[in-house]
Amino acid sequence: MDRLQTRELAYFVAVAEELHFGRAAERLGIAQPPLSRAISRLERRMGVPLLERTSRKVTLTPAGEVFLTESRRALDAVDAAVRRAQRAGRPASRLVLVMKSGGDCGLLPDILAAYETDPDAVPVDIVLCSAHERAQMIRDGRADVGLLHRSNTDLTGLDTEELLTEDQVVVLPRSHHLADRASVRLADLAGETMPHWSADPHNTPNRLSVRDVGQLLQLIALGRAVAVVPASVRGQLRDDLACVPVTDAQPTALILAWPQGHRASALAAFVRTATTVAAHRQQTPSRVKRRRIHAT
Amino acid sequence: MDRLQTRELAYFVAVAEELHFGRAAERLGIAQPPLSRAISRLERRMGVPLLERTSRKVTLTPAGEVFLTESRRALDAVDAAVRRAQRAGRPASRLVLVMKSGGDCGLLPDILAAYETDPDAVPVDIVLCSAHERAQMIRDGRADVGLLHRSNTDLTGLDTEELLTEDQVVVLPRSHHLADRASVRLADLAGETMPHWSADPHNTPNRLSVRDVGQLLQLIALGRAVAVVPASVRGQLRDDLACVPVTDAQPTALILAWPQGHRASALAAFVRTATTVAAHRQQTPSRVKRRRIHAT
DNA sequence: TCGATCCATACCGTGAGGGTATCGGCCGAG
DNA sequence: CTCGGCCGATACCCTCACGGTATGGATCGA
Numbered sequence A, B: 001m002d003r004l005q006t007r008e009l010a011y012f013v014a015v016a017e018e019l020h021f022g023r024a025a026e027r028l029g030i031a032q033p034p035l036s037r038a039i040s041r042l043e044r045r046m047g048v049p050l051l052e053r054t055s056r057k058v059t060l061t062p063a064g065e066v067f068l069t070e071s072r073r074a075l076d077a078v079d080a081a082v083r084r085a086q087r088a089g090r091p092a093s094r095l096v097l098v099m100k101s102g103g104d105c106g107l108l109p110d111i112l113a114a115y116e117t118d119p120d121a122v123p124v125d126i127v128l129c130s131a132h133e134r135a136q137m138i139r140d141g142r143a144d145v146g147l148l149h150r151s152n153t154d155l156t157g158l159d160t161e162e163l164l165t166e167d168q169v170v171v172l173p174r175s176h177h178l179a180d181r182a183s184v185r186l187a188d189l190a191g192e193t194m195p196h197w198s199a200d201p202h203n204t205p206n207r208l209s210v211r212d213v214g215q216l217l218q219l220i221a222l223g224r225a226v227a228v229v230p231a232s233v234r235g236q237l238r239d240d241l242a243c244v245p246v247t248d249a250q251p252t253a254l255i256l257a258w259p260q261g262h263r264a265s266a267l268a269a270f271v272r273t274a275t276t277v278a279a280h281r282q283q284t285p286s287r288v289k290r291r292r293i294h295a296t
Numbered sequence C: 001t002c003g004a005t006c007c008a009t010a011c012c013g014t015g016a017g018g019g020t021a022t023c024g025g026c027c028g029a030g
Numbered sequence D: 001c002t003c004g005g006c007c008g009a010t011a012c013c014c015t016c017a018c019g020g021t022a023t024g025g026a027t028c029g030a
Helices: A006-018 A021-028 A032-046 A062-089 A108-116 A131-139 A213-221 A231-236 A265-283 A287-295 B006-018 B021-028 B032-046 B062-089 B108-116 B131-139 B213-221 B231-236 B265-283 B287-295
Strands: A051-053 A058-060 A095-099 A124-128 A145-149 A158-166 A168-173 A227-230 A241-245 A252-259 B051-053 B058-060 B095-099 B124-128 B145-149 B158-166 B168-173 B227-230 B241-245 B252-259
Touching: A006 A021, A006 A032, A006 A062, A006 B062, A021 A032, A032 B062, A058 A062, A062 A131, A062 B006, A062 B032, A062 B062, A095 A131, A095 A265, A108 A124, A108 A265, A131 A145, A131 A158, A131 A252, A145 A265, A158 A265, A168 A213, A168 A231, A213 A241, A227 A231, A231 A241, A252 A265, B006 B021, B006 B032, B006 B062, B021 B032, B058 B062, B062 B131, B095 B131, B095 B265, B108 B124, B108 B265, B131 B145, B131 B158, B131 B252, B145 B265, B158 B265, B168 B213, B168 B231, B213 B241, B227 B231, B231 B241, B252 B265
Parallel strands: A095 A124, A095 A145, B095 B124, B095 B145
Antiparallel strands: A051 A058, A145 A252, A158 A252, A168 A227, A168 A241, B051 B058, B145 B252, B158 B252, B168 B227, B168 B241
């Protein structure tokens, strides 16, 4: 059997995500019959049924589940190949850093300042994006390096370096009965509703879900939810919100991540600088730390 | 720009490896003109020149170098998607283990015996193959798990677990002037020729290179070379060869490797069993260790 | 029972991709 | 200096894979 074409993978991913041939075809910009044929041919060539279909419902077989995740990974790899080669070709080399707004724990200005003095430094573009997009952007070559929180994210395909660890706090409306406590435990929050981060736009928001920190804080201010987050979000808090340390929550790690096996000099220099700056910050009490201590 | 097709990646890889359009076309089973066109179109679509060609020579640009490694990775991912989905589809689940002949340090029988008692165990197929093929086979889904030596291999894309570390010995002809020494240092071997492992068949063997341990031992027996190898190869030695511990060589680690992020129960059980058995072996002096001590 | 929904099949047209022939530049032999 | 051989690019043609439209057949709700 000769090798699958990326088109077939993309078609399958669309159908597997929509679980509906018509919508998938529309999303792909083709008609439904060619899509049906393409999927049948794919299954025939692979010798394994990937989808169970009735005229009313489409579901994934176990092989289909596996093939969906593998296909996504393969498509990422193809996109990454193109983007990284293009980047290597353009002489004007830059470093694209992805992070969440406020997700640098106040560390980034120092890192950038130190990095600029490095002989291997290149200009750094900073791209802010939602939590779940970041790892994706590094994997598919749109970004070179990212600031992530370990707990949040699937790190397969990435090399990482831990920058610092943070304790966690719970964000509450000021009027909440726990808002004046010096600290709480996870058990105290048992009855509260916690919003979920909505992964992709296709995902129907069947539960309380948010796309960014602003939405999250809005929900909390409305008394609809509370959230446990790294201590460094204190810097973004509105007046009507309080936050209280959670003593028994696992500390979360801020990590630097980049594509596995990539060691271009500009990137290597950035990683080196960032870890050095973070190590230094970890020793001497940081602004974040001091603010935390003051607030408790 | 829409997404590249795998065909274009495969075409580019062929040309980049051959550095000759005619031979690449022959290898791909197509004529040369379509290949030339496909590559030009690829470069036009990507907006980056990948190859410098004169009528006498073809070379890779920096972007081409990057694109070659990235393309190989992407093609592996596509192949892996198919193979893993097929495996998931066939109910008769098996575990394919790749290793080098004799590369298990005598550990494998115990591992297999212990694994068979595990409730998640499935039949294990053992595939013997050359050093450089193993990581490749795990990456592209032909194998589920492999025994590798850390120093040898590029481990990107693999999850690993260390099983045990071994000291290194040098294999010499019996007639060699160092053959009777109780131990040697790397400096003693400075003037000796060491064969290289030939990576791929396309690679012209411009230096002394071998494909497997048999060839290596043959070369040594002929007095053409010596080699520093893990102590466990003693088990395969011929009568006309001697081996001597190298005191200052970095100990090499035997590791278990499997595709990153894959945690199927049969695989997880195997990894668990193997590490347990290896840890136990490491504590109680193993047959291998004892033999080494006896020999010195 | 009828209509709506949704995937599959039948049939047709077009263009991407492959083949052959040939050109043009580069090198080495004589 | 010239000629011949090598090699990638170009020109031109043809075929079939892929996409489109029309329609069938199965299932479910009213």
